[in-house]
Amino acid sequence: MSQKIRWGILGLGKIAHKFASDLQLSETAILQGVASRSIEKASDFATTYHAKKAFSSYEALVKDDEIDIVYIATPHALHFENTMLCLQHKKAVLCEKPLGINLTEVQQMIAKAKAQNVFFMEAIWTRFMPSFQKVHELLNENAIGEIISIRADFGFQTPFQPESRLFNKKLGGGSLLDIGLYPIFLSLSVLGMPSNIDASARFTETGVDSFCAMLFDYENGQKAVLESTFEVDTPTEAYIFGTKGVIKLHRRFHEANTVSLIKNNEETVFELPHAGIGYIHEIEAVNSCMLAGETENPKLPLEFSLQLMTIIDKVKSKIGLQYIV
Amino acid sequence: MSQKIRWGILGLGKIAHKFASDLQLSETAILQGVASRSIEKASDFATTYHAKKAFSSYEALVKDDEIDIVYIATPHALHFENTMLCLQHKKAVLCEKPLGINLTEVQQMIAKAKAQNVFFMEAIWTRFMPSFQKVHELLNENAIGEIISIRADFGFQTPFQPESRLFNKKLGGGSLLDIGLYPIFLSLSVLGMPSNIDASARFTETGVDSFCAMLFDYENGQKAVLESTFEVDTPTEAYIFGTKGVIKLHRRFHEANTVSLIKNNEETVFELPHAGIGYIHEIEAVNSCMLAGETENPKLPLEFSLQLMTIIDKVKSKIGLQYIV
CATH class of the missing domain: 3.30.360.10 (Dihydrodipicolinate Reductase; domain 2)
Known part of the structure; x- marks a missing residue:
């Protein structure tokens, strides 16, 4: 891992734009790659937010060795599938809330993150405001x-x-x-x-x-x-x-x-x-954990997301x- | 009944003071009598709010022929007993909310008011604001x-x-x-x-x-x-x-x-x-009903109090x- 945390973004809707905008305020973050099913969308997004790479598939993004953590910004029902894909490739994950659409999904996601020993957190930005x-x-x-x-x-x-x-x-x-x-x-x-x-x-x-x-x-x-x-x-x-x-x-x-x-x-x-749009506080909290090699954030542990x-x-x-x- | 509605007040606590204060703003109301278990309290109250008579018992008040309607301002649990006493003597009643402490009480009070064919209303002043x-x-x-x-x-x-x-x-x-x-x-x-x-x-x-x-x-x-x-x-x-x-x-x-x-x-x-302390609007609504010989107020009928x-x-x-x- 570099001194800066190399982020990937998976799913490039409205919230991904806001997140990417705030990501640029961080001195410890790099937007390494962004992925959408549409390559045009990914390329446009990459240009706007100075991402190094644009991917036309989520699979391609998670296989990129230069990405440390993936921000999941797809609709709720896809959080499980997308997060599991990242975790399988030992990518750390910041997943938009809610983590999943039911407890079973969340339990499986957490178990997988622990098994892979990578950072995992639900993106409840309010917690860091x-x-x-x-x-x-x-x-x-x-x-x-x-x-x-x-x-x-x-x-x-x-x-x-x-x-x-x-x-x-x-x-x-x-x-x-x-x-x-x-x-x-x-x-x-x-x-x-x-x-x-x-x-x-x-x-x-x-x-x-x-x-x-x-x-x-x-x-x-x-x-x-x-x-x-x-x-x-x-x-x-x-x-x-x-x-x-x-x-x-x-x-x-x-x-x-x-x-x-x-x-x-x-x-x-x-x-x-709050600074920026407000996501920067959460981003910095994640960056700190990543730099310290922690797999959970003490302010928003996985047990909290389970509850x-x-x-x-x-x-x-x-x-x-x-x-x- | 005179051209002015002659009020009695039964129970002379905090709310009775506020009510009596507003009663004086009405050109169609006279404070005829006030009753408390304590004659000192009743006399003081009568002096302050220019009531014609001070009674040391509720019974004495309800037996006074020169009172058209009684405002019940005692604690909730006494509303039933006090209202029934008034109704038995064919006095109209404006009873502080809640009318009673359960539905059975309210049903009996309403039945009695209807049987006696006198005005009866729950004093929900908000309704007339x-x-x-x-x-x-x-x-x-x-x-x-x-x-x-x-x-x-x-x-x-x-x-x-x-x-x-x-x-x-x-x-x-x-x-x-x-x-x-x-x-x-x-x-x-x-x-x-x-x-x-x-x-x-x-x-x-x-x-x-x-x-x-x-x-x-x-x-x-x-x-x-x-x-x-x-x-x-x-x-x-x-x-x-x-x-x-x-x-x-x-x-x-x-x-x-x-x-x-x-x-x-x-x-x-x-x-x-609102005018005064706010009770005057309710008082005027009751006076109008009383002068028109109505037994319920259409804005706050007894069916509403039952519900x-x-x-x-x-x-x-x-x-x-x-x-x-």
Whole structure:
């Protein structure tokens, strides 16, 4: 491995563009190669983001010896197949969230990464945002006392397009997997595993959820009230309510630049802008692990991703959502 | 009945003070008499709010021929007994919400009011607020298209005091009955009766809920996500999310002076301040009914209160809350 981490990107959609843009901000990263089923798409992408190579197949990319880690940016339903392909070739992987579309997939992916002894992580960029670090700091300082409950929503209105990634069941569509994951991520980060899950959803005619409301109970009585939707623009804010105060992650909470600490009717506002589009923080965290020869990131270990998908699978079961693979 | 409605107030706590203050703003109301178990309290109250008579017993008040309607402002658990006493004496009644602590009480109260052919209403002041009228107008104009979901919370932090009205089970304490009623009121007003109810609560050592989260499903797929708590200060806002826009009732939504209509990322703000403390709108609505000889208010008919308590009883059943009467 070189002193710089040589990245490959597999799947060149919208998020790959954003990721590649931020990758250029890193002094420890090189965009070595990009792969798409379309060579024109790959070549254009490579030119735009100064990638050294453009590949017209994922196989070609993973066989390239000069790539250290692959960022998987394909639709959810392909994450398993694409990640396994990388892992088989002993490539480290940063896979877009969700890691897979069910727990079985995630378990297999993690087992494979461990067997191959390569770095593997779910690309939950929120975890590495300055705003989210601040939340952890405040919680560690016991700034809001004992946590009573969490509320978080993530909703935007988007037209129903049966073939789009968001609504196509074959691609792992639905609000839960795509954006509901963020409120669940927050609750899992702060409160751990719930002891009971209630959930209720609205479905599109393509059989995926366009709205999902969740109510989590914890053994010590804590609660989480979470929502995701493609149907309406919701505030997309998050609150952590404690006995001595409230932490608010401002809109949109998953990429927040502002955190408030509200105590005794006084609001302390922390401005914590992320660099670039916001992916750079996650990229630097991965680069550090790679340079140190670590196979997991302590801030987002694989056990966390296992727990996250365990919760998601329970929600899916509650609302009657199943992806046939 | 005189040209002015002659009011009596039964139970002279905090809310009675606010109500009496607003009563003085009405040109069609006279505060005829006030009753407390303590004659000092009644006399002081009568002096402050220019009531003609002070009674040291509820019985004395309801037997006074010069009182047309009684406002019941005692703790929840006494609403049934106090209202029945008034109705037996053919007094009209405006009873603080909730009407009773369970559906059986409410059914009996309504049956009695109908049998006596007197005016009877639950004092849900929000229903008569200018802000809430605006919400109805906007919905009637189809300003936000088809409603997808509702979200509302009502939470404030108050120290646990076992004997206080809020926490004392014998007085009908708990967040659900006291403030959870408002989010439920909103959902019932806008979406009607839910087809399924999930709920989850935290309990105090006095056996009442200090936190209650509710998730309502409706037959056409609409949802309501509602919360109430005495444990933490929550935003206390309400949102009605529709296919074409969002209506927001600003903090605190049950007494909102501001309503926003948000469409295509543009927010139209309506400033709709209530008069007085906000009770005057409800008072005028009742006076109008009384002067017209009506026994129910069309904006808040008894059927609504029955439905409201039907929902509350279902939530109570879900969270395992029961008041022994």
